[in-house]
Amino acid sequence: MASELEQEATTVLYLNESTNISTTVASLCNSLKCYMVLSTPEKKAIGSICFLAGPVTFLENILVLVVIASSATLRGRPSYLFISSLALADAFASCFFTVSFLNFHLYSKDDGADNYLFKLGGVTMAFTGSVGSLLLTALDRYLCIYQASNYKVLLTCTRAKLAIVLLWCVTIIISFLPLMGWRCTTWLDPPCSRLFPYVDHHYLACWTGLQLVVLFLITVAYALILLKANRHEAAMSGPKCGRSSIKGQARMRMDIQLARTFSLILLILAVCWLPVLSFMMVDVMVTLTDKQQRMFAFCSTLCLVNSCVNPLLYALRCRDLRRELLALFKCCMACREHTLGNTYSIRNEKSLGKKSKDQAVSDSNPDTVSESVDHQQNSIQIS
Helix, strand or coil: HHHHHHHHHHHHHHHHHHHHHHHHHHCCCCHHHHHCCCCHHHHHHHHHHHHHHHHHHHHHHHHHHHHHCCHHHHHHCCCHHHHHHHHHHHHHHHHHHHHHHHHHHCCCCCCHHHHHHHCCCCHHHHHHHHHHHHHHHHHHHHCCCCCCCHHHHHHHHHHHHHHHHHHHHHHHHHHHHHCCCCCCCCCCCEEEECCCCCCCCHHCCCCCHHHHHHHHHHHHHHHHHHCCCCCCHHHCCCCCHHHHHHHHHHHHHHHHHHHHHHHHHHHHHHHHHHHHHHHHHHHHCCCCCCCCCCCCHHHHHHHHHHHHHHHHHHHHHHHHHHHHHHHHHHHHHHHHHHHHHHHHHHHHHHHHCCHHHHHHHHHHEEEEEEEEHHHHHHHHHCC
């Protein structure tokens, strides 16, 4: 009887231990199904946002890059070099984020740890480069206002290009650290993130902290810029005379406009990024529920919306970029009219070629006159 009671107690203890182990495994969430928590209506909503914002974001940022690349004036200014870096990062974000997000959350596609971490690294690289480019832009505006006399000496195009290259090198290294080995593979390792599979809590905490520090530095820089700009605007509001004062007022107004433009970009960046970063910090400290994971999925689409809004701010508020954009459109229209004119002249030549040899010889002078008229019409259209 005693042996039977001992066997029953051992069986109950074994079952309890098995239940605890299974519960622990479930809580650590080693299966990818724990991350695919969206319902069918939520998938449709997020899919609509990505399908609309992704291509629009890509085309807008590519247009910004084309305008800056086609203008020698804009390429020679560090401010627009940093804007081009931001546009490049946003273009990458539209590609990597849309493909990775839709494949995982909408189509529930499991590509394996390495493929998933490669796609996630691309998304991390794009958004880290975007925030880093905004930091460079803020520093550029800070030097332009606080070091106006030495601005061109302190920040040359060569130094701006080196800063952009250094930024992207550091960004690539940081973004692909999980792919290089800093990952969480099994439930025996420290608990993984409930937001991203295979991502260790320590890496997520480091990356989130870095983004918060960068956002803080950008906020401080723009606060100082606006403070200095407002003081100069108040000082120059009184009656002034002389050509130097007029030039100083024009330059300060341009600096104020640019400062306010980038401050608006910073405000939109904070609205789009603070919810995401908040969820990441909470994920490091506690275990998120399915409802919180679904809320994070919707908040993460705000980052894509931010990349979509940035080019619109440049086109609406940056006068030089808008002027170059109009010039590019006019050039494209002129090329189109030139192409149509050449097509029209070729058709006339083919129709004239159908005449007989005798008529062509007898009407040689009129043919020459008609061709000259066609050329004149084409030149008038081009001009």
